[in-house]
Amino acid sequence: MMEAAILKVRGITKTFPGVKALDDVSFDIQPGEVHALVGENGAGKSTLMKVLAGLYKPDGGEIVYQGAPTQVAGPLDARQKGILLIHQELSLSPELSVAENIYLGAWPTNRFGVLKKRELRRNASAALDALGCGFGPDVRVGTLSVAMQQMVEIARAEAFSANVVIFDEPTASLTDTEKDQLFHTIRGLKERGVGIVYISHKMDEIFDITDRITVLRDGQVQGTVDTCDTDLNRVTRMMIGRTLDAYFVKAKAEFGSEVLRVEGLSKSGLFDDVSFSVKEGEVLGLYGLVGAGRSEVVETIFGVRRADAGRLFWKEGRIDLPTPRQSIDMGMALVPESRKEQGLVLMMGGRENTSLPHLRLFSEVSIMNKPRELAVFEKYRSALSIKTTGPDQAVSQLSGGNQQKFVLAKWLCADPKLIILDEPTRGIDVGSKSAIHELIADLAERGLAVIVISSEMPEVLGVSHRVLAMSEGAVVAEFEGDALTEEHLIDAVSHHRGEAAA
Amino acid sequence: MRQTMNGVLRRHGLVLAFLVFLAGVALNAEAFLTPGNILDVLRQVSITGMMALGVTFVVLTGRLDLSVGSLLTLLTVIVVDQHNIAGPFPAIVMTLAAGLAVGALNGLLVGFVGLNALIVTLAMLSFLQGLVLFYSGGSNVNVQNAQETWFAVFGRGDFLGLPVPVILFLVGAVVAGLVLQFTSFGRRVYGVGGNETASIFSGIDARWTVFWTYVVSGFTTGVAAIIMGSRVMGAQNTIGQGYELTVLAGVILGGTSLLGGSGSVWRTVIGISMLGFIQNGLLLLGFAYYVQWLVTWAVIIIAVWIDLGAKRGRILA
Incomplete structure (x- = not known):
């Protein structure tokens, strides 16, 4: 040898x-x-x-x-x-x-x-x-x-x-x-x-x-x-x-009232007639292969993209398709797919990144309240056990897992009602991954509505109460309870693709 | 960390070179470090510096404003001409309003229409040059009652032993610095410059943020024009020519990155002051005034080189 x-x-x-x-x-x-x-x-x-x-x-x-x-x-x-x-x-x-x-x-x-x-x-x-x-x-x-x-x-x-x-x-x-x-x-x-x-x-x-x-x-x-x-x-x-035993934790299935309902959301060339709803305390999974249109759908709901048609209901009240600012003020949070391009300002520290979506909450008559920023920074640094040397260490110097935790911190600190997580564990280490899975369960149990997009089937199955399968811009199937299995999901996604090709 | 040390060393190298230059000039031209000359340099710097404050906002968002040179010309012509027609106070109001309007137009085209900042402001530079000649009919204007008007205070006055323009510049710098460091608007500027997409995902309207930086730039150039008009008590059609490059050189020399997101007002104050002393020193050493253009070139190249070097170091290590 x-x-x-x-x-x-x-x-x-x-x-x-x-x-x-x-x-x-x-x-x-x-x-x-x-x-x-x-x-x-x-x-x-x-x-x-x-x-x-x-x-x-x-x-x-x-x-x-x-x-x-x-x-x-x-x-x-x-x-x-x-x-x-x-x-x-x-x-x-x-x-x-x-x-x-x-x-x-x-x-x-x-x-x-x-x-x-x-x-x-x-x-x-x-x-x-x-x-x-x-x-x-x-x-x-x-x-x-x-x-x-x-x-x-x-x-x-x-x-x-x-x-x-x-x-x-x-x-x-x-x-x-x-x-x-x-x-x-x-x-x-x-x-x-x-x-x-x-x-x-x-x-x-x-x-x-x-x-x-x-x-x-x-x-x-x-x-x-x-x-x-x-x-x-x-x-x-x-x-x-x-x-690995504690790898996936699913939140208790105790749901409250409906937080968001989407009806007939369409954008030509990207997705077509997407409808679903999500309740307080519920984790809704969005599964599909890359290119299925999942990110585009949630980005449209959040307001960074425009739709051609569709209706949105927030807490059962009809609303216009919002701008990102309006979404955030309503209590929506989007942890985007790419943390470096969409999630963080890399040269800023954890403190400034955390307050960035909520400048109004962290300021009085436009003057930033730094003590408040520091307090929130410290709170999430210890709550999510983020490894950083201090509030102003540029997040570019942190590992992927710690960066992702700051993206979470910046959205959690304003107590959202709905949090959308787009590939929340992509490219991060196993330890941070399971910390994020535990966090998802914890958030749902605290009454947040959670939408999780993931290309990793075990993850989507492990954390969600209900899963929508998307393929080529359309929701092709919905599973919950005992029907929530790997075979069903694969079937739904591949069957539809076959049909479309024929 | 090691890279940062490296960057500090490089930057200190630049400061060191500057100090050697200062010492060299001081040894060869005894007038250089006299209080009178230093105040003269600061008076000169207060005009480019005031403009550079606004341009710093624009550069921090990762954009450029090359229109400030001919905007300075236009606004100086306006302030002097309107001083003769409408009196000093209306002239000042009109000048600032015109500066804000041009800034808003730049901001509209870059921020909302989404056109390239370099092209928009370069075109604006050309447009304003034309507008100056249109307005003035090609002739220079002078303040008619230069000896009596209180308008002289902005360019020629002294307060507590300091020239008023210098005081205006310093007050402007402090205000601009406070806005950038301590307000939510400042945070948006750094956010948009650092990562525009992430800022949009954070609910920041990048279009408005960019728009307002150009408005700030138009405003500070308006104040600079008031100082200029008051100091010269007249305006030629070429009075601001080339200022856009001096201003940009000062901003870059201070270390504010052209890529946006990093830099500050105090850096700009240092950069533009260094540039002022270099140009003054060259004059005192007997070089022709146009040598300063050659030096501006060198300064821009070296400063951008250092900026790039710091970034490259970060990628390599």
Whole structure:
């Protein structure tokens, strides 16, 4: 079993002001293995990855690469040594060709600095062929799909004869088919003896593709296990220090009066004739595949989009389609799908983000009441156990889970009557995820009406009392009680799609 | 954190370079650091500075106002001409009203119609230049009773040993700073500049927020025009030419980001003052006045470079 490890990390330590991001971290990568690096957001995965790729210089410890202690000077140096990092956000130049991108920053040139185009093309072509890519070296990268662009990055592994390839959340924006292709490619790299580090939040993928799993928590290695000898429960326990049992909590089904009713809401090209209602204390799930129109529907109800037709009833009274300001003042809250683009002003701190939707509540004759802001900030910091150094630490510096908690804080602090959560746990760590699930149940039990949109079926089934299945802009089915099962939902969504296609 | 330290160092590097420049000028031109010269610089700065206060609001939302230079010309012509026709008080009211109106028009086109700020205000710059000539018929105007009018107080007066324009600028800066730091309007400005989409999702009407920043910019340029008219006691058709760039350079030099969402009034006060001393120093060293245009170029490039460098550092690390 123990061949000579291709890359060994020995006692790496990295400290940022106030945080020990990596604390005596050691692990190794064997040739031809896929090694998962898992942990909650803020556990130190990204830092470790950046140390390996030469973006950070560690404070202590050493990297032993191919048997010799090595200093990595930067990303290009790492690449030339044979360590390749494939980022979540791809590092490609859309206006350049595939070949130029593969060798980005390390183009073959003659002694006058002129690009050797033929050599570039030939080498790039060989790398693409080795991976079985369906496109040539001359295509402009901007015209390729995300999955194909990822292949261009992976082609660098061939082109630079990489020995170690690090994947950071590689499937974040891939479809299922594209994911299968990616895994096929990863297995190909593996057969050729490349050591692969695979970082992901998606546990099913981890168990599908990896050979060993190293778990990080708070900058320390919790252990390395063989994938075939472990299970989800055990890995999760290592990550968060407890088991999955408390993963989903459903609120008691005690409903009050109707809070919101939607009738015949339509917007051409997006959704058609959507009707539903939600009561106090009820958690209504909105399930559907990406593109089903779920976000568009709730954004229209909230008022950031305009509808063509439809009627809204708030507490059984007819209202005009509101503006976001009116929605908020009525007691509606929308935790949007994308926290970085729609949810937060990243350069502001938690305090200012929290008060942003309610400036009138936090001010007297337009003068901001800072003590009140601080009090509310502190209240939610402890209630949601948000990890931040202070009220004015820019939220851009926080982990995804902590950012999402501030998005929740900014909506909860004004005591809404209805809260709409659009993909509330996307891209956040397991610990924050279950905290948010508990919060949803808690809110419903306090009498709020809750609408949850999620693409994760276990989540939607786990938290909702009732689920609407949406497909291609229409509500196709509604389930509650015992009918609330995975099979029914899949059936509803796929059946309708089949019908529409026929 | 490390990046922030880096940014501070870079910024201090700029301040350091400025101090070296000051020392260099002081050694070669003994008039430079005399109270008289410093007050002169501050008088000059009070006009561009007053304009820069309003432009800071606009830039904080991530937009631009390049119309302020020719707006200054137009408003100075108006205040001087109307002073002769209607008297000082109506002239002042009309000037401020015209400034507000032009600001509102910019705000309407950028905020509500959603046109590109650069194009809208550049076009406005051209339009106002034409309007100046239309209004004045191409001739310069002068205040006829310059020796008697109380209108002189804005540009030439002193109060407690400080020039009135400087006092106006400082009071304006304090008010603008308080508005940005402590009011809900200020918070909306930073919100829209920092992330417009998230602000809209938070119920903030970005259109009105942008609109009002242009109105503020029109107003401060109106006050600047009153100071200018009072100081010169006349107005040429080119009196504000190029001011839009000086003002923008001052705002950027202070470190307010062109991308919006970060910056402040005190940064603008520092930036525009540094620019004033640099230009004055160059004159005292015997350079021709147009050298300051070359320097403005360099200052804009360096300041934007630093802004970008700080951001790039953040992405890399």
